[in-house]
Amino acid sequence: MAVKHPLRDADNESPDDVRDSVFVVDDDVDMRRSLDVMFQDAGLSVNTFASPEEFLEYFRPEMRGCLVLDLQLPGMSGLELQEALANQGCQLPFIMITGYGDVPQVIEAFRRGAVDFIEKPFHAEQLLSRVRNALESMKSDLRSHEVQSGMSALCEGLTPRERELMDFLVSGLSTKQAALEMGISPKTAYVHRARVLEKMQVESVLQLVQRLQSATNAK
Numbered sequence: 001m002a003v004k005h006p007l008r009d010a011d012n013e014s015p016d017d018v019r020d021s022v023f024v025v026d027d028d029v030d031m032r033r034s035l036d037v038m039f040q041d042a043g044l045s046v047n048t049f050a051s052p053e054e055f056l057e058y059f060r061p062e063m064r065g066c067l068v069l070d071l072q073l074p075g076m077s078g079l080e081l082q083e084a085l086a087n088q089g090c091q092l093p094f095i096m097i098t099g100y101g102d103v104p105q106v107i108e109a110f111r112r113g114a115v116d117f118i119e120k121p122f123h124a125e126q127l128l129s130r131v132r133n134a135l136e137s138m139k140s141d142l143r144s145h146e147v148q149s150g151m152s153a154l155c156e157g158l159t160p161r162e163r164e165l166m167d168f169l170v171s172g173l174s175t176k177q178a179a180l181e182m183g184i185s186p187k188t189a190y191v192h193r194a195r196v197l198e199k200m201q202v203e204s205v206l207q208l209v210q211r212l213q214s215a216t217n218a219k
Contacts, residue, residue, distance in 0.1 A: 020135050021045040021065030023092070025055050025081065027073050035068065038124050039131070052081035061089040066134040068127070071098035093134040097122070151215035157199045165192045169205050170212055 022039045024046065026032050032048040039046040045065070049055040053076055067085075071078040078096060085092070095116045116130045158166065161182070168178035179189035193205075202208045 020132075021047070021063075022068060022131055023055065023063075023065055024048040024068045025050075025052055025073070025078070026068075026070040026097070027051060028070070031070075035127075038128065042128055044131070052076040052078070052084070055081065056084060059085065059088065059090070061091070063090075063092060064138065065092060066095060066131050066138065067092045068095050068097060068131065071096045091138075093138050095127070095130055095134060097127070148215050151211065154200050158196065162192050162196050162199070165189060166196045166200070166208070169193065169196070170209050 020043070022035075022044050024032055024035045024039075026035070026048070027050055029050070032050070036046050036048050047058070049058065052073060069078045069081065073081075076084075078098075082094060095118065097118050097120060116134065118127055118130060155163065164182060165178050168181055169175070173181065175189050175193050176186045179186045182189065184192075197203065197205070197208065200208055200211065202211060
């Protein structure tokens, strides 16, 4: 039976609000107990599962955290669980653990999205460090996605003319030069410019360029 600890719903949370959660899938009861204690002592929320099937029953796509998964499991293997979760839209970073060091399976695990691999026996601090790195990477990815989604939503609020003007402005043209390119009067261009800045929630073209550049760098 999985060790259930409270898990906050990730819906509508910012990346910094997402709780540091670890999900352990391992058929070795002693290993599960050991990892449960280790992660709890480190201040992390822990859920442990004896089998991939048990975790699949618990899983939901919006879950956030890090999955620590034994590669060698009876029944459904770690690789098969990876595939099943990918088909369900899983966004959890994987860390694969095994006592066998099967190179072909390790390569396949990375091909399917594992972010790290650690061989048994391992030092507790070694695994903990890798889990923390995976959690920080997840949060960074969520922040980037948040920035991109927010900018895309703002851009969708622009009319075709406003979007055309914005493209000219961020390319370095002045409002009057953009008006000439668009075949409209400078007065009309300034009206569009004011609406663009308002809809994009900035006070100047410089701020607009900076926000768009930030969203581009987040990709």
